[in-house]
Amino acid sequence: MAIAKSTRIISLDVLRGLVMVIMALDHVRDYFHLGAMNSDPTNLDTTTPLLFFTRFITHYCAPIFIFLAGTSAFLYGRNKTRNQLFRFLFTRGVWLVFIELTLMTTIWWFDLSYGFFNLQVIWAIGLCMIVLSLLIFLPKKVIILLGLVLVFGHNLLDGVTTEGNSFGAILWYIFHQSGFIQLGDRYVSFLYPILPWIGVMALGYAFGSLYHREFDYRLRKKWLLWLGLGSIGLFLLLRGINVYGNLTPWAVQKDTTFTILSFLNVTKYPPSLLFLLVTLGPAFLFLYFTENWRNAIADFFLVFGRVPFFYYVLHVLVIHLAAILGLILTGQDWKLMILSNDTINSGILLGYGYSLGVVYLVWIGVVMLLYPISKWYMTYKANNRDKWWLSYL
Numbered sequence: 001m002a003i004a005k006s007t008r009i010i011s012l013d014v015l016r017g018l019v020m021v022i023m024a025l026d027h028v029r030d031y032f033h034l035g036a037m038n039s040d041p042t043n044l045d046t047t048t049p050l051l052f053f054t055r056f057i058t059h060y061c062a063p064i065f066i067f068l069a070g071t072s073a074f075l076y077g078r079n080k081t082r083n084q085l086f087r088f089l090f091t092r093g094v095w096l097v098f099i100e101l102t103l104m105t106t107i108w109w110f111d112l113s114y115g116f117f118n119l120q121v122i123w124a125i126g127l128c129m130i131v132l133s134l135l136i137f138l139p140k141k142v143i144i145l146l147g148l149v150l151v152f153g154h155n156l157l158d159g160v161t162t163e164g165n166s167f168g169a170i171l172w173y174i175f176h177q178s179g180f181i182q183l184g185d186r187y188v189s190f191l192y193p194i195l196p197w198i199g200v201m202a203l204g205y206a207f208g209s210l211y212h213r214e215f216d217y218r219l220r221k222k223w224l225l226w227l228g229l230g231s232i233g234l235f236l237l238l239r240g241i242n243v244y245g246n247l248t249p250w251a252v253q254k255d256t257t258f259t260i261l262s263f264l265n266v267t268k269y270p271p272s273l274l275f276l277l278v279t280l281g282p283a284f285l286f287l288y289f290t291e292n293w294r295n296a297i298a299d300f301f302l303v304f305g306r307v308p309f310f311y312y313v314l315h316v317l318v319i320h321l322a323a324i325l326g327l328i329l330t331g332q333d334w335k336l337m338i339l340s341n342d343t344i345n346s347g348i349l350l351g352y353g354y355s356l357g358v359v360y361l362v363w364i365g366v367v368m369l370l371y372p373i374s375k376w377y378m379t380y381k382a383n384n385r386d387k388w389w390l391s392y393l
Contacts, residue, residue, distance in 0.1 A: 008306065009075070009211050011290045014298050015283060016068050017305025019061045021367055024315050026058035028363040031323040031337075034353030037344065042265050044258055050356060052261050059268060062121050063279040065308070066197055069125055070204025073132060075211060076391075082137060088391070089133035095392055096126030099313075107317045109339040116341055117188045122312070124192035127174075128201040131194075135202055144206045150199025155273050157195075158247050178269040187341060193270040200276060217291065224288035231281030235274055239263060245273040303375045306382075310393055311374050318366055326354070326362075 030036050033051075041047050041055035077085035100123040109116060135143055157176050162169040165181045173179030173190035180189050210220045238245040247267040253259045266275040290298070304311050320337065327334045336343065336352060343349065381390050 010294060010298070010302060011287050011292075012068060012071060012211070013305035014290060014293065014301045015064065015286055015305065016308055017301035017303060018286075019064045020304040020308055020311055020315075021301065022058055023061040023065075023312075024319070024366055025360070025363045026055065026061070027316060027319050028366060029054060029356075029359050031319050032326070032354050032359050032362055033356060035350075036353060037349040038347075044253060044261055044265065047261075049257055049261065052265075054356060054359075056264060059266075059275065060279045060283070062124075062192075062268070063200055063271060063276055064283045065121070066125060066128065066200050067204035067207070067280060067283070069129070070132065070201035070206075071208040071211070073129070073136075073201075074205045074208025077136070078212070085136055086133045089129045089136070092392055093126045093129030093133065096122050096129065098126075100126065103313065104316070107313070107320060110320065111338060111340045113340065115186055116339075116344075117186070118191060119189060120191050124194050124197050125201075127194050128198050131198050132201055132205060136205070140206055140209065143202050147199045147202035147206065150196055151203065151276055152273055154196045154199070154270070155245055155247070176270055191269055196271050196276070200271075200280075221288055221291060224284050224291075228281050228284035228288060231277045231284065235277035235281060238277075239266075239274055245277075246275070247272055300371070303371060303378050306378045307374050310377050311370060314373065315366060315370055318370065319362075322362060322366065 029041070039046060041051045044052075073085070073089055076088065080088070100119060101117060104120070104122055105114060105117055106112070108118060135146070138146075154176065160172070161177055162172045163179075165183065169179070170181065170190075173181070174193065175195045176193045178191060178193055180187065182188075209215065210223055239250065242249045248265075250259075250262040250265065253262050264278070266272055266278060268275055324334045324337045327336055332352075336349060381393075384390060
């Protein structure tokens with residue numbers, strides 16, 4: 001089936017697709033790597049350089065995806081009224097929160113008792129879209145200013161911490177402090193505090209104006225170059241000063257390699273200013289260099305970039321099922337992958353897992369398996385633009 005001509009911007013979709021593919025590596029590591037269920041790959045006392053960078057490269061996924069979600073909102077709204085764009089963003093935000101609490105909770109854990117809710121990136125995007133649905137009524141300069149204040153200033157709140165299950169504590173977990181609470185016999189993890197992510201999405205929305213039909217592409221490339229170099233330069237400057245922009249400072253380690261790892265070990269939960277600079281900076285440069293990039297490699301990533309939500313849901317399901325299959329093939333109990341609180345807290349998973357080599361092979365296998373499925377859906381979606389509900393999938 002031929003694909004209907006698209007007005008989408010190829011470089012944005014290629015970048016989105018690239019980070020979606022990289023994201024799968026992190027999730028394969030979660031389910032397959034030895035010790036992944038019980039250790040932190042960025043812990044300099046226990047990690048290796050290869051393991052650290054396997055995790056570090058996936059840091060680019062969430063900020064780029066959320067930033068481009070804001071850009072997509074702007075581009076979607078070019079031919080819509082403010083009220084139409086408000087309704088779309090608000091309802092899609094509510095829809096994503098619902099999906100995180102129901103479908104994603106199910107396929108992440110396979111625990112039908114719903115003993116654990118891990119509120120992750122889909123939850124954060126949903127809440128940020130709800131906020132963005134209100135911000136679009138503000139002047140663009142105000143949106144940019146608000147985004148910059150949130151991104152550059154939220155680390156001033158790092159010293160404000162709370163604990164417990166009070167309403168105020170839960171609100172703070174939602175907005176700025178990564179938290180974990182127990183409600184009866186259920187647990188809730190607030191892994192993606194949204195205050196800085198609101199700033200990222202707001203700036204992404206304003207960034208969309210660079211891709212307006214009437215915006216000169218030469219000026220756009222200048223903006224992309226300076227945004228990229230400026231972000232990376234500011235990261236190096238602030239990280240070198242080692243005073244502001246990250247929850248923890250870097251320190252000299254046992255050797256040069258681990259000192260570099262310490263320098264790069266920036267905080268993701270919530271995303272620090274330095275985390276956002278070191279991830280979004282290269283994204284701007286990627287867009288600069290791929291403005292007119294079109295070849296087989298670009299076409300490959302383009303597929304995933306045009307059906308990101310479909311791919312996201314499907315790849316978690318496939319990875320989790322593959323982990324179960326791996327247990328069966330190695331003669332182990334497949335029920336280890338029913339990730340209830342009892343399973344995780346019992347310590348039974350301490351010895352579970354495979355080498356990083358296996359992780360990379362499974363990652364490649366998952367991506368190649370999902371490519372034809374994603375391509376079919378991309379074609380179906382492009383040829384059925386009259387079906388409004390497809391914009392929610």
